[in-house]
Amino acid sequence: MRDRKWSRRDLLKASTASAAGLLFAEPLKAAVPPAEEVTPALIEAAKKEGKLSFYSALELNTAERLARTFEAKYPGITVRVERSGAERIFQRIAQEQGSGIKAVDVTNSTDTAHYLEWKKNDWLAPYLPSDVVRHFPSDQIDRDGMYATSCAWTEAIGYNTNLVKREEAPKSYADLLDPKWTGKMVKAHPGYSGAILTTTFLLARDLGWPYLEKLAQQKIMQVQSAADPPKKILLGERAVMADGNDYNLVLLKDQGKPVEVVYPAEGSPLIIVPSGIFRSAPNPNAARLFQSFFFSAEAQQMLVDVFAHRSFHSQVKEKGEHIPLSSLKLLKADPAQVQAQSEEIKARYAKIFGV
Template sequence: MKRSTIGLSAIVFATTLISAPAFSQEADKAPTDSLVLYSSHPIEMVDYYISAFEAENPGVKVDLITGGTGELLSRIKAEAGRPLGDVLWGGGAHTGSSAPELFNAYDSPVLSEIFPEFLDPAGFNAPPGAFTMVIVYNKDLVSDEDAPKTWAELADAKWSGKIQYANPASSSSSYAALVAWKEIGGWELVEAMAKNMTIVDSSSGPFTAVGNGEVELGVAYEEGAHRWLASGKVGIVYPSDGVTLLAEGLFRMKDGPNEANADKFADFILSQPQQQALVDNFPGRRPTNVNVSFPDSMPSANDLNVLPYPADAVTDQADWLAKWKDIMINTR
């Protein structure tokens, strides 16, 4: 496996490709021995799946380009006239539909094994995983009985200054929590909760602070919360008043040099064995395949009060974040 990390210079170089003449794609339809994967996920997990994919497809070698989802998407846009990559593994389900000119539609028999909640209405995403937001609490500071069971309970004055939450303007996972709160109780509930919260910039801040005993409660993304379970120091609550479940993104690039292998990789990641491996090897990662056995600590989608993710949470995100900024100012 060859690995590279994208940086500013790579993006600048890629932008020069916009004006480059498009080359013939006919040869790209023939079988190849390569796959170029762009990914923003943790290296440990990506390396695991690259090794497994190469073992199942002898002769195929994967080149990995890492970076933030935004960086990688910028690179793909810059390379649109002459695609160099095959698969983008990162971002959310909406990433593909936000730039449909860059990706191929995905239709595969394996989609019949995927929870309906995670299927992409726009038809681009091969949903490799999903996430939700949870309440995490420190067991030395909060008893299991006293831990909040709903989001709305975080508005109780007894939790003033005892909740840590990452700024949704800098954390996409925290934004998903904000969407859930607005769906449950509107901006009135959001403001009541915000009064009790300490706001941090990093999405890893809340579960880390709770795990270290620095704060009683945190609003955390699911995987991060589960990282602390083995320590015995934290408890996790899936709020009964509702959660949003969001699919992660995996997209096959249009006219990529190795389209057949891109198709194989998408099918491979969604297959039951690899989805089970996700659960077994990476605690807190949520599979999308219905045939996976979930650990006791992670309820399946069927066992949660799943809220619909409103379309205007995507189209009006800038307005929602502006409203959040006003609330922040008013509640500090």
């Protein structure tokens, strides 16, 4: 990562060219593994197991809604949701695998780099639901069929419309350095949130660490999850969020709450959320059935309609209140680079922000 010093004008001109390329680090083969159908035999085998564990970095209400909808569709199979920040999930799985504990069946994470590590360790099992093969773009599918993108969103700037006038609101990351926002901002932490780890990687890559050093001088309220900043500005505890999930603001705005989302002029960090099955899954058939449900048009449309997430399923319709991803300038991370730099990023961030 470079340490170039940036002016406010430089930041507004920051290029996203270096973000070009596939979302997954490895090149795809000409053909992905065959589609796995949901058969009566699979359903029967899953019901005999009767349960599965879903480790998820999605917000708890989202993960629980998926679990309860699956249970209603397949009575007799219960889903135990283990929800935490992506970095905490990664640590827990590493500890369990190292101790020979077979607990996780299916997991999703907001840090794609985790899947590179799990795949390297041979911890993932190949399984591609038929919907993935037929309706998802190839750049959202692991070339060996170990995982695929279950949903996505962007990290954004946001503000409380009761506290900030639209014409005075920040429109870019550069604007967040204005002294008028000192003591009025909130942001999440890359040591807890995989989405914020990716966002920090992107900002350090494209804007430089000196930008983050200047941002840290703005007396920012530090929270854990990427879902927390929208809540803080909604409550009026801070006027502006420096990062946070765009979908929270879209949902709050739908409810008539005084919040607004801003897609930064420099580009919006794209967060993709893969899902995969573990090779040591204690309930492999239930895991496969759940994975197929997760990627079905039914579940994908629910993620879009109810939770304002993004789906790459070709049959799923975009939420009307959302600006299409195709219309946004997106910052995309190379998972391999995030993986290589993750510990450095977390340590340097903690030192700069004092948390």
